[in-house]
Structure formats: structure tokens, C-alpha cells
Amino acid sequence: MRILQLHCDSIEFTPVKKEIEYAEEIEPTAKKLEEVVVAFIAVEDGDNSTVAKKAMSEISESMKKVGCNRLLLYPYAHLSSKLASPSTAFSIFKEMESLSKELEVTRAPFGWTKSFKIHVKGHPLAETSKTITAGEKDEITSDAVKAESKIESFWYIMSTDGKMHKVNEFDFANHQNLEFLAKYEASKKRSVDAPPPHVKLMKKMAIADYEPASDSGNMRFFPNGRLIKSLIERYVSDKIMDYGGMEVETPIMYDSHHPSMESYFHRFPARQYNIDSEGKKLFLRFAACFGQFLMAKDFQLSYKNLPLKLYELTRYSFRKEQSGELVGLRRLRAFTMPDCHAMCKDMEQAKEEFRKRFDLSKEVIKGLGIDESDYEMAIRFTEEFYNENKSLIEETVKKNGRPVLVEMWKERFFYFVLKWEFNFVDNLGKASALSTDQIDVENGKRYNIEYIDENNKPQNPIILHNSPSGAVERVIYALLEKAAKDIREGRKPQFPLWLAPSQVRIIPVKPEYLQYCEQLAEKITGFEIRVDVDDRNESVGKSIRDAETDWIPYILVIGEKEVSAEKFSIRDRKSGNVKELTIDDLINEIKEQTKGKPLMKLNMDRDISKRPQIMV
């Protein structure tokens, strides 16, 4: 049971509306009490009569100290995240009400939304909180949970000239998505009434689906989805390796009782999957940090080796997000995360690296087909870091080219002093982070990562945590949400050409041209272009339609004319035109548009009659 106890001059509350089935039957009239102790109470799972008695005796004892005899029991759910069932809670409230003979006890109605006006006295004992359990072991609340509730954020918008504006004074006229982001982050307004449109598309395009036999948020990827994922993974990995990242692979599960993990969890409790195995308490990683830090600890490092960049594509990272937060590909419990850490010798080097990685992230996001207008940047830092590094922050915001949402903390609570993200804003105005980088001043020590400096002294590095793309699944979500927007606004949806599961479809007018189509497909395949053939004996109209609904970028219809001529009529999805090109022109055009992007083979049979129908 959680109790927040306030000694008040007065409280006035009004039941507004019944909120749950168990709401008690009362006349919803306002009630005012003066000179009263108000106990806001959340009854938790496992609470019983003993707890009720204990709570009442503790409350009455403390009321004696402040010399007050009037008590209001006020049901208040927000104090706990593991509430008892309403029926249990209600009966415990009634029990508590009846327990005390000396006190004048009033109870606020249970199950109602209530408005209230409260005036709390200012003396030292006026405000206290208690956690009461049936006995045995009291719940261990980590420092982090306590601290997190105290953390206070100050929100601003920084314009590209480095000026900070209060959020409510900023003119969002040309920055609607930034306004969405600011509202989403700074306020608690997150309610929408429809599922995001990418969910339907991810099924319809046979990319991914829920797997009921697994846990929620663990998706299955069909051939199309697997291909798109592979391409994105390859692209991001290549970019990070160009930047200097060394790719490694580390375990997906770790011992919760390893000292570094214990220290980490104590400070940053997370929702992780736990597995008991042979007496060990293992957990599934929610980031690549663990494996990479433990690896870096075992390296012998000199300052000459820094910055040291380790990279891993985690397939998967696991986070046991609350079931209600999981939606399509936006937020998953198992996700694929490119994660690149850089161990830097000091803040100067960290800042230099930070700049490079910002540029890398911008480039990667662009390469993935996400435009500047699709995302908004947020940057977060401690006040101290801001005062000492104004120019770095202002320069970064300037590079972004558009105003940025700022969150500033008075004190450092997290392990980082600076963090930024690009937030994709979807069709419902919901924001989710893609690229991100952080400057971490704490984990070098926690994981005993050391390098030897110029003076032969061991030092802990500053660590940057960068994902240039964000979770790969989330990138697909962003692309699908963009496609949904195109559909809504009357444009043809499409994937970037390099990600299209099939880039070219060849359709014979009659079966007698099928063999020619196959030869042509063979030739195009030789240039590492994904091409397939509609070998079904369907009408041309039907085949075109099916190719269009598959978002195929180029459609070739082959008949008598083509078999004997050089030029082909090619339906180009992007321009919407049918144009006359030779096959070499087409190949050149595709190669030009997919330059610098990874190449992969078709992930389904070339003949579409051989493919299973994926009906989901």
C-alpha cells in the first residue's frame, strides 16, 4: 500500500463521473473538510487486512504528532503501478474506515473521477509518504525510481541562431511536426483514437505480422520484410564501418548479478525479459552496451587507440514494453538495433567525435529515404553542460537547419550529459526516436574500461552511444507511414527503389512470349537488379493491376512489338508515365538511382505463380 499523507487547512472534492464498474453508489455532491489530514492511498496487489491495520495505526500515530483528529481516506491510484483489484481495494478502504475509534474518519467515494481543491499546511510534518506491506520483505525501491520522480525538466525551442524560446511562446506556424513533438514530449497529451496506418500496410505488403505463438511485440518477417530488413541492416552497417566502426558480436543474455549489471540496474531499472537458468538470473539485453563495454574492458588500450569505435547490430535487443505501448512496427519487445559506441579520451575528443556522428546520422537517415520534413530533432542536456559547451550545442542545432526541441535538466540524473534524437512524426502526430547519440560520462567507470594516458596513468574513457538509424523495424515503420501519407494525399505509395522487394516486373501479353520474358529477366538479373516475371495466364489488365498493388517500380509488358524491337514501353511508378526505353537505358537508370546502396537478390521465386499467397 502506498500512502501520501498531507496535513491540510482544507480540502474540497467533487465526484465527477463513475470510472469503473466497482464504483460505489453515491450522490455525486461536493464535500468540504477543514483542519484535516488527507491520506491519498493506493491499495496494491497482495495487500490485506494486516496491511489495513498497520496503515491505520501508522496514520493515527503520525496524526497525534501534528495534533489533528480528522482523517480523510482518499483513493488515489497514481501512487502505484501494481494496483490490487478494485474489489479488494474497495473492501480494504471500507475496513480502514471502520478501524479507528478515536479518529473522525471520512472516506472519499471509490471508483469515481474526482476534482479536488486542496490547501496544504507548510510545516515540516505536513507532507509524508509511506509504503506499507504485509511484512517479510519490503519492496526495494531503487534510488533510480525515487530520483526519477524528482527529476524536473525545462522545455524550450532552440532556433537555428542558438536562441532559446519558451515552448508556449514559440511560433509553430511553419513547424507543425515540431509542435507535435513538443506536445508529445513536454505534455502528457498522447491520446489518439485510431491505429496507425502502417499496421495495415505491413500486412498487406507481406512485410511483417504479429506472431500469436510468441510474446507480443515479437514479429515475424515474411520474405519481403526480411529482404527490406537485410538491405537496411547492410546499408547502416556499411556506413558505420566506413566511419570506422569495428563490427563485433556479443551475447544476447547476461547475468543480472554481475557487479557491473547490478550497479547499472540499481541506477536504471528497465523492463527486461528475465530467464532463470541453473540458478542464474539472466536477462535479455536491451542494448548492445553490455556486451561492448565488457569487451572493451578486456582490451588493452592506450590513448593512441582512441577514439575506439565498436559496432554491433543487435538482433535482437529486448525490452519488455508495457503491452499497451506495442503497436505494429513502431514499438516492439524484440528489435534490431545498430549500436555504435566510441570510447574517447576526454571531452574534447568526445565532442569532435560527436560532430562526426551527427553528420553520419543525417546522411544515413537521408539514405534510408526519410526526408528532413519527416522528422524533428530534440536535444537534451544538463544545465551545467550547456553552460560549458554552448557553442557545440548551438552548432549542432544550426547544422540541423531547423528549430529543435530542448529539454534541460538542472541536475544530471541519467548517465549522459548530452543527448539528441531525430524523432519521426507519424500520421497520428505520434513521435518516435530514430537516430540518436549520447555523451556518457559514467559507464566507463562502471564497467572498468581503462586506457593509459600520455602520463602513463589509467583513465576511464567518455563513451558516445550512437545509433545512426534507430531500430531497423522502426525505419520500416517510418517508410510505411510515409507511404500511408502518400496514399492519403492521393499519391502512389512506394519504397525507395533500392528497397523494393522486386524492382522490375515483366508481363507477357500471351504465354507464347513467356520464354522471351524469362531471357530478359535473366539478363537484367545479371546486373544485380531484382526482377520477376508474371508467368500466370491472366489478362494483361489483371497483371498490371497486381504489379501496381505490389508497388513494383518498373513494369514491362512484352508482346509482339517488343520481341522484334529494341525499345520497351516501361511503366515508371515514380513518374507515373509509360516511357520508351531500351533495356540498357532501364538498367542504367536503375543502377544510377541505387548507386551506393547494397545489392541483394530477389527473395522469392522469380516466377510469381510459384509464390505462396501471403494472406494476412
Added chain:
RNA sequence: GCCUCGAUAGCUCAGCCUGGUAGAGCGAACGCCUCGUAAGCGUUAGGCCGCGGGAUCGAAUCCCGCUCGAGGCUCCA
């Protein structure tokens, strides 16, 4: 955790209010058509109406419970 909604053919859904032989489109199989840039035609197969109970002569339909799923909310306590 809590709330809401949902579960009928492989898929999307109708039927439920007002109880009386299980419906459509797509997809699949088979056949006809041999076709020039977004759906050619026909035939056939395919159902424990999520599970369990109740009331009823009779339940996909009404009542109760459960399971699973989706979405939303951490608002409610």
C-alpha cells in the same frame, strides 16, 4: 495493471438488434478465353460461427464465465 473493442471460410467482412437450413467479395483448384498498361468468364472445394456453461422446442444470434487478440490509458484508486 486498467478501460474499450473484437473473435464467423485461407484473407477482408456481412448476418446478431428482432433466435428458425451459414452468406458475399477476394484468394485457391479446375475449365473456358489468349488478351497491349489497374480486376475477362464459369464451375467447384472450403465453416466446431474462439472455448465452456445457462435459459429456450430451437442459438452464430439472448445471458453468464473464460481464453486469445488489437487499440487506448497510465486517466482511474
